[in-house]
Amino acid sequence: MKRDFKSCMLYALFGLPIFLLLFIATVYVANCGFSADCSQASLPGIIHTPIPTLIPAVIPSQGRMVQAEAFTPCAISARSLLSTWVTAGYQETQLFTFKDNHGNFCQATFADVQPLFNQPDIWYKGALACDACHNADISIAAANLDLSNYSGILAGGKRTPPAGQGEDILGGGNWEKSSLNQTLFVNQLMPFGHPLGGVSPDGPTIQAGILVTTPEPGPTAESGQEEVARPSEAGGPGEAASLTGDKTAGQKVYDDHCQVCHGLDGMDNVVNPGSDDGTIPPLNPIDETLISSDYTTFAYNLDLFLQNGSTPEGPNAAFQMPAWGANGALTQQQIADVIAYLISLNP
Secondary structure (H helix, E strand, O other): OHHHHHHHHHHHHHHHHHHHHHHHHHHHHHHHOOOOOOOOOOOOOOOOOOOOOOOOOOOOOOOOOOOOOOOOOEEEEHHHHHHHHHHOOOOOOOOEEEEOOOOOEEEEOHHHHOHHHHOOOOOOOOOOOHHHOOOOOOOOOHHHOOOOOHHHHHHOEOOOOOOOOOEOOOHHHOHHHOHHHHHHHHOOOOOOOOOOOOOOOOOOEEEEOEEOOOOOOOEOOOOOOOEOOOOOOOOOOOHHHHOOOOHHHHHHHHHHHOHHHHOHHHOOOOEOOOOOOOEOOOOOOOOHHHOOOOHHHHHHHHHHHHHHOEOOOOOOOOOOEOOOOOOOOOOHHHHHHHHHHHHHHOO
16 A cells, blocks of 8 residues: 555656646647747737827917918017017007017917916916906906906906906006016016926017018019118018008107107208218108008008118218117007108108
8 A cells, every 4th residue: 555655656746747748748739830930830820900190189389279281370478479469559359560589570469468368387387377366356356457358458457346447557558667567577476376487587488479471672663673761670560550540640749759850741851960861861752762652562661660760871870760669669559640641741
């Protein structure tokens, strides 16, 4: 009996490994055949399902939504966009023109400005939208100011009752004097809770408006061969060129701001020491290359000077044309009125 038990143990000890090896060999040969790389395998080939090409997702830019194939959005800082909009008369639907961070001329409306007030995360990551605190419920809104819509912005702050008119935050079109500029950029009181150094002094750069092209200087139909006069300072037209001007109001603006250099009704040649011509060019009659029988073209030619200013040729001209539009000294409507007046002097 002891011998039989001992024999069984020896058979099990040496037989089990042999059995395992035979089992593994049988499984391998059954699936891979007699080859080391399974080239003789009896299993069906693997069918690879193709993965379709994924269309990349695009995060829409801030500002007005436009079709990429039709328009190119412009990059501009919050400060530049707001200041240009306010200076242009802060209209809701009318276009205003600005120069973006790359020197391109672009056009926008209030729809491009509004995201600065009603979109979260735009001033810095994690930022609340401005209208989270400045909302339509004037009774609890911070500073009793509603920034959630155009009418609320125009109604101003510290409004009591809600339907009343509060304190103007847009400076009447004078950006430098506006409380919006003072709060956001002069005093750097940007949206509550912003991290130290986490916001640029000019606010975030956003995509807003659309790229536009401006006509190149060229001959007018009236001048035939002469090139149209252009200001020495680079820049495009403002909103004024597309506004309807009032020549009577324009004469008042002219008398207050332009007559000192261009004389009564634009007819005097005021001395300008240090310039090549020696005098300030008259506006009545005006440079003939600026005149056009088409009012829009005539207005465009004048608007370039009024928006951007110009320095006369010469070693050290005593007087130069101010950038009335770019520096906000005149509103776009005032410029449109002056244009209408000047055109009336040059029928």
